Amino acid sequence: DIQMTQSPSSLSASVGDRVTITCRASQSISSYLNWYQQKPGKAPKLLIYAASSLQSGVPSRFSGSGSGTDFTLTISSLQPEDFATYYCQQSYSTPRSFGQGTKLEIK
């Protein structure tokens, strides 16, 4: 099974900051990496797929990069509505697996 490890587990930042979250796979997953945002009490929401493709309707301040085992999610200028938990997920092999999540909090 492929293990997904995110860092950091939590992050404090201010509105307007640039933030980067990292996700590492235990083996190469090519570009089969997706990012989701989850707010308390809500279902996850797809942000980025195929490592760097922006889901329709997602603001352009979100971007993704990477391939192989190392990936990043970047938010260029944090907005109040971006404070949430972010998960990476690999679709390279079964079982599908998620990172443990990165909680983004207001500083």
Added chain:
Amino acid sequence: QVQLVQSGAEVKKPGASVKVSCKASGYTFTSYDINWVRQATGQGLEWMGWMNPNSGNTGYAQKFQGRVTMTRNTSISTAYMELSSLRSEDTAVYYCARRRQYGYSSSSEVMDVWGKGTTVTVSS
């Protein structure tokens, strides 16, 4: 609009079974696989398995093999996830999510539409 509507919260005793439903609307139910993902309180997301509503084919995470059954009723565009031999560790929110493919590879997939979740509490 495209949506997945899940059944309501359940409270079960250890050893019992639970069956969660997920009704699709706004798209052709048989054209997209359904994934099931669960989340214990304060914890991360855990993939349980998938089902093809057209064929009924399924694939389960090893952890749930023998305890989980995913089925569907195409006449009412509804997917089901049944988990048996419940224990306290199964207390979680259970989500269904539509699988959308964006490329030719079977790995080119996302979970693009999610239900709101069904809370299952296992307690004696």
